[in-house]
Amino acid sequence: MNPKVDAFLKREDKWRAELEKLREILLGSGLTEELKWGQPCYVLDGKNVALIHGFKEYCAILFHKGALLEDPKGVLIQQTKNVQAARQIRFTSVNDVTKLEKTLKAYVRKAIAIERAGLKVPFKKTEDFELPEELASKLAKNAKLKTAFAALTPGRQRAYIFHFSQPKLSKTRAARVEKNIPRILEGLGLDD
Template identity: 55%
Template sequence: MNPKVDSFFEKDSRWQEEYRLMRKLMMECGLTEELKWGVPCYTYPSGRTGKPANVVLIHGFKDYCALLFHKGALLKDTEGLLIQQTENVQAARQVRFTNVVEILDRRSVLKAYIYEAIEVEKAGLEVKLKKTKEFDMSDEFKEYLDGSPELKTAFEKLTPGRQRGYLLHFSQPKQPKTKVSRIEKAIPRIFEGLGLND
């Protein structure tokens, strides 16, 4: 156990008992514990690079806590436990819990999933992600790009991840005026080379 992660498990939370049980499970599976994004993240050396790769993390929400498998899309999910958080999440999958009993009852299954995730890393497997051009572009944003070569150039200079973030953000609203409002607010950030959340 990594002492740098202890603070997460000592914080007051409705999921503390569940978190501690999940932590014990991770340690029994031989993963390395780190603190990433403010939550416990468990790594294993990648068979492709030899560097520590994120395998699973523990996180909590209002209605549930979860194990998030970073490459969950590659797991067999023999028990049908894995949940895709939103349709736009390509690789990660969650196993959700609302109490300790659910974790205890699935202990052996969870270990099997964790060991399978470790095997995915050992093999150096990667999730085949959709390319940016495969994401939907709203008609409103297309009009802005067609009307401004400078904006189009600035957008194309962004990293693929930043481009995808904007494309998703602009296409989510149902109302065209909301889409336009989001686009107009984002244009200065695009020209600065910044992503939606930078």
């Protein structure tokens, strides 16, 4: 048990009991407990296997390579369409955790086996992501912008693609593209 995680759980009001039960399951698997990104994280030889965290409506166990896990119980959730590797199992009560304890232990064992085998999640390449029409249109009309966008690192390109794709309304997507054109032309990413 990690004292930093003890302190984290003492501060957790809403999901303490659920997170403590998840912690017990994960520690029982032989994983090492750390605090990463402000959350309890369970590692094998320095490699992240699982993380537990609380949200407003639920708490969850997140498997870092969850996309590689077989899910016969159908409990793994892909948080958003852009999440490629991680998968969550969500809970709203200790009873939810207890009911799935046997399944959780099996999934943790599988996640450890995946890490031991050195398996990697095959990530989509930037060019595999569909460009939002508003960005594609600007790139087609502006050669300088197209060249500048192509010169960005793949990670910066993906960040822009995700950022521009999020709004439901075309006018909002177009406004985001327009607002960020100067940054793209300067070779900057969203967070630079």
